[in-house]
Amino acid sequence: MDTESAAPKRLPVARVLVGIVAVVALVALGRQFGVFLDRFVEWVDGLGALGPIVFMLGYVAATVAFIPGSVLTLAAGAIFGLGQGVVYVMIGATTGASLAFLLARFVAREAIAQRVAGNPRFAAIDRAVGREGFKIVLLLRLSPVFPFNMLNYGLGLTNVRFADYVAASIGMLPGSLLYTYSGFVVGDIVRLTSETSPDRGPGYYAVVVLGLAATIAVTTIITRTARRAIREATGETEAAAG
Numbered sequence: 001m002d003t004e005s006a007a008p009k010r011l012p013v014a015r016v017l018v019g020i021v022a023v024v025a026l027v028a029l030g031r032q033f034g035v036f037l038d039r040f041v042e043w044v045d046g047l048g049a050l051g052p053i054v055f056m057l058g059y060v061a062a063t064v065a066f067i068p069g070s071v072l073t074l075a076a077g078a079i080f081g082l083g084q085g086v087v088y089v090m091i092g093a094t095t096g097a098s099l100a101f102l103l104a105r106f107v108a109r110e111a112i113a114q115r116v117a118g119n120p121r122f123a124a125i126d127r128a129v130g131r132e133g134f135k136i137v138l139l140l141r142l143s144p145v146f147p148f149n150m151l152n153y154g155l156g157l158t159n160v161r162f163a164d165y166v167a168a169s170i171g172m173l174p175g176s177l178l179y180t181y182s183g184f185v186v187g188d189i190v191r192l193t194s195e196t197s198p199d200r201g202p203g204y205y206a207v208v209v210l211g212l213a214a215t216i217a218v219t220t221i222i223t224r225t226a227r228r229a230i231r232e233a234t235g236e237t238e239a240a241a242g
Contacts, residue, residue, distance in 0.1 A: 044079055051079075052080065052084070052088050055072075055075075055076065055079075055080075055088055055092070056088050056091050056092040056095070057092075058072065058092075059072050059088075059089065059092025059093060059095075059096060060092050060095045060096040060099065061096070062096070063092070063093060063095075063096025063097055063099075063100060063149060063152065064096055064099055064100050064103070066149045066150070067149075068148075068149070069089075069092075069093060069096075069148075070179055072089070072092075073085075073089050073176060073179035073180055073183060074179055074180075074182060074183030074186060075183060076088050076089045076180050076183060077179070077180035077181060077182065077183025077184035077185075077186070077187060078183045078184060078186055078187030079187070081184060082177075082180055082181055082184045085180040085183065085184065086173070086176055086177055086180045089176045089179075089180055090169075090172065090173065090176055093169070093172055093176065094166065094169040094172070096152070097148075097152040097169060097172075098162075098165070098166055098169075100149070100152035100153050100156070101152055101153070101155055101156040101162065101165055102156065102162070103153070103156070104152075104153040104154070104155075104156025104157060105156040105157070105162075108153070109156070109157065112153045112154065112156065112157060113157055115150070115153070115154075116150070116154050116157070121146065122146065122154055125140065125146065125154075125158075125230075126157070126158050128230075128233045129155070129158040129159070129160050130158065130159055131233075132233065133158075133159070133160035133161060133164045133165075134160070134161075134164040134167060134168050135233075136160075136230070136233055137155060137160055137164065137165055137168035137171070138168040138170070138171045139171070139226045139229050139230050139233070140155075140168075140171070140226075140230065141168055141169060141170075141171025141172050142171040142174065142222055142223065142225075142226035143222075143223045143224075143226035143227040143230060144175070144223075171226075174218070174219045174222050174223075175219065177215060177219070178215050178216060178219045181211065181215050
């Protein structure tokens, strides 16, 4: 009884601490990201209408080359804003993931098979995909239980239909939204400390921070729900999943 009554009391404290850590991390990221962001923004802006196209092509190349796309996703929010940033990230990530899938299925099948051989988690995923292709791929996109870039290639070894694989890419939206939103906030932090900072009152930043907090909360719930569904579908125990 004591344990059960104590748990709810600790939860709000944990959430507050997570929020503080998130804000501190964003500020620190903004400072570190500032130099890269200024140069990248200047370069992309210099490309004019070609900027978004070059950005998306770079995202495709990064995905195929096993380069984490988190920095590019953050950059999308800082450069293009939340709405356009999410669109460009989703197009780049989906195209890159699709190309990696096709490479694994038709070109580098043996090399990828050796890479995932002996991985019990992927073996369980493979069996689950064989039963429910679209559903399992969608859940995998919603919950990153397997590294994103490796998963793109690994799923090419399964019998999931390419159309289902591409359609399930919509599951990348919550994560893309979270990172793009974070990049948008980071970009505002960078601009806030610059001489060309836009004149925005505390109300604007209150709305932005609350929006980011809500996005984090929703994404966390979605991820946890998807992770539980994956464990049920693959027969993986919670201890093994951790």
